[in-house]
Amino acid sequence: MVVEFEGKHCERGTCHRYGMEVSDLYAKFPLLCSSGPSKSPQAFHGFIKIGDVDHEVYLKTPHFPALKGMTLSTDTQLSCIVNSCQLQLLEVEEKCSTILDYLLKFQQICSSRSKEEQLVEDLSMLQNSFFKCLLSHLEDIGWSRVTQVSSDFSAISLETRDKKGRSHTLRVKVGAGYPQEEPIVETDLPVDLKFSWNSVAGLSCIISAWEEQLTDLQQFWDVLDELDGSVLVLDPPNPARRHTTRRILLSNHVSVQMTVSVAHPNSLPQCHLLGASRLTAPLNTLLTDKYEEWDPERSIVSNLEAILGVNVVKSRAAGTGGEAEEWSAECAVCYCLHLEDSLPDLTCDHCSQAFHVPCLYEWLCGLTNSRQSMNVIFGECPYCTQLISCKVPA
Numbered sequence: 001m002v003v004e005f006e007g008k009h010c011e012r013g014t015c016h017r018y019g020m021e022v023s024d025l026y027a028k029f030p031l032l033c034s035s036g037p038s039k040s041p042q043a044f045h046g047f048i049k050i051g052d053v054d055h056e057v058y059l060k061t062p063h064f065p066a067l068k069g070m071t072l073s074t075d076t077q078l079s080c081i082v083n084s085c086q087l088q089l090l091e092v093e094e095k096c097s098t099i100l101d102y103l104l105k106f107q108q109i110c111s112s113r114s115k116e117e118q119l120v121e122d123l124s125m126l127q128n129s130f131f132k133c134l135l136s137h138l139e140d141i142g143w144s145r146v147t148q149v150s151s152d153f154s155a156i157s158l159e160t161r162d163k164k165g166r167s168h169t170l171r172v173k174v175g176a177g178y179p180q181e182e183p184i185v186e187t188d189l190p191v192d193l194k195f196s197w198n199s200v201a202g203l204s205c206i207i208s209a210w211e212e213q214l215t216d217l218q219q220f221w222d223v224l225d226e227l228d229g230s231v232l233v234l235d236p237p238n239p240a241r242r243h244t245t246r247r248i249l250l251s252n253h254v255s256v257q258m259t260v261s262v263a264h265p266n267s268l269p270q271c272h273l274l275g276a277s278r279l280t281a282p283l284n285t286l287l288t289d290k291y292e293e294w295d296p297e298r299s300i301v302s303n304l305e306a307i308l309g310v311n312v313v314k315s316r317a318a319g320t321g322g323e324a325e326e327w328s329a330e331c332a333v334c335y336c337l338h339l340e341d342s343l344p345d346l347t348c349d350h351c352s353q354a355f356h357v358p359c360l361y362e363w364l365c366g367l368t369n370s371r372q373s374m375n376v377i378f379g380e381c382p383y384c385t386q387l388i389s390c391k392v393p394a
Contacts, residue, residue, distance in 0.1 A: 025065075025100050032059075048107055050078060051114040065098045078110065085113045133179050137202035145207070158207070162214045166221060168241065170210050172203065188241040189213060190220065190262050223265040227300055232313040234329060235343050247274075247343065249313040249329050250304075253352040254279050255343075258300070266296040268303075275354075276347045283308050332383045333359035351384035360390045 022034060025044075031054060032046035042061060047054040055078040062069040074082060082089065088109050096102040134153055138146060141158070147169070148157035158170045173184040179199040185206060187193050195209035227246060228239055234255055235247040247257040254275035261267055268291055273280040290307045301312050330337045331344040332353040344354035363382050364370045370379030372392070381388040 022064075025103075028100060029103060032057075048103070050081065050107060050110045051118070053077075053114070059099070061099055065100065067093070067096055067099055067102055070099055070102075072106075081110050081113050081117070084117070085109050130176060130178055133202070134174060137179070137204065140202070140204050141207050156203075160207075160211060160214070162221075163218060164222070166241075168210075168214055170206070172206065178202075189217065190242050190244045191217075217262070220260070220262050220265040223300065224260060230299075230301055230314060232315050232329075234337065237338060250283075250308070251311040251313055252279055253329075253347075253354075254283060254310075255329070256304070260300075268294040269300065274345060274347070276349045276352045278349055279352065283310070329354060331356045331359050333363050346390055348381045348384060348386065348388050350386040350388075351381060353381070353383040355382075355390075357390050358393050360388070361393055364388075364390070 025032065029046070029048055031048070032044045035043045035045050042064070044057075044059040044061065046057065048057050049055075056075045057078070058073040060069075060071045089106065092102060092105040092109065096105060131153065138156075145158045145160055146156065147159045149155070154174055156172045156174065158172070159167060160170075161167055169188060171186040173186075175181040175183065179202045182197040183203075183206070185193055185195075187210065191213070193206075193210055193213055195206050198205045221241065224239070224243075224246070227233075227248075231248045233239065233246055233248055235257070236243055236245075239246065244262060245257060245259045247255055249255050252275075254273055257272045257274065258269035260269045271287060273283050273287075286308055293307055294303050298306075304310075304312055329344070331339065333355055336356075337343065339356045339358065342356060344356050346355045346357050346360060347353065348355070360382070361377060364377045364379035367379045370377060372378070375392045376389055377392060378387065378389045380386070
């Protein structure tokens with residue numbers, strides 16, 4: 001490539017024709033050699049370092065050291081770089097008056113552009129390798145399992161069904177360093193998915209570990225599915241496969257929150273009784289005294305009813321029972337069961353009505369005869385007007 005300079009600053013350049021010596025040029029560009037008279041060189045030939053590469057150039061300098069009339073010939077590779085930053089070089093030509101000034105700016109601009117192009121090339125090669133490898137791994141596990149893929153393939157959702165026909169979703173976040181970089185995995189399992197990452201097998205090793213884990217959890221989900229289908233579940237409102245706890249309602253205005261063991265789902269769950277203390281105290285005693293009577297061959301509901309001597313409120317889907325409001329399980333102030341993520345956890349010892357703590361606190365604050373001591377407020381129950389208290393919400 002040949003670049004010619006018209007020398008728009010020829011007057012200024014002429015003033016400094018002999019102000020710059022050839023040695024200054026050699027100090028900055030030691031691989032250039034003069035091919036003209038020593039006092040007034042007419043041409044230079046050699047190499048200029050652009051980035052980490054030495055590129056061959058040939059300069060004709062009829063008015064050295066002024067820029068006027070200079071022509072610059074480059075090798076093919078450097079020509080491509082020059083073409084990509086032509087506008088910047090033209091702006092530099094307007095501002096420079098000497099050959100040395102221009103060559104320094106030329107080297108800086110071309111080196112910067114060379115690095116950018118190399119980065120783009122490296123990224124392109126990396127992306128091509130990334131997509132090729134990822135598509136191959138998706139092909140191995142089967143596209144029928146893929147339900148969603150982001151436009152850049154950084155997020156992939158996969159679905160499978162277990163032996164009972166239950167649907168399960170696996171979400172995989174894939175980084176740019178895949179397959180050497182281990183993906184981030186999200187599941188709806190009650191336990192962490194453990195797998196040994198293998199960059200050769202890729203996603204297949206995750207899928208294998210996931211499906212093996214699903215098989216191990218069949219009994220756990222069987223127990224919870226039976227529970228969800230037969231009783232009135234207060235919390236969580238929409239149980240997911242990862243949830244191990246259920247809060248269900250007993251017919252005497254007491255609820256029990258149970259945490260079912262993932263490893264031993266038929267064993268006695270961790271139980272926490274909620275309600276008026278006069279109602280929960282005898283039930284806690286029964287649970288402590290008769291826990292050995294828990295029979296793993298029976299359902300959770302049957303065991304609770306046998307040990308506690310009370311009936312569990314059944315769901316409407318089971319043909320009996322009903323909704324939470326039919327059993328006064330909702331808050332007696334806001335008439336709702338769920339307040340954000342909380343349930344009515346405070347119960348009046350006199351009427352057994354349940355309240356959200358924030359709702360009862362607001363109610364008591366509105367009473368003229370309520371009083372507060374430290375972080376506890378006292379007043380009349382909104383349902384039976386008997387004395388009730390609650391802590392000040394944090």
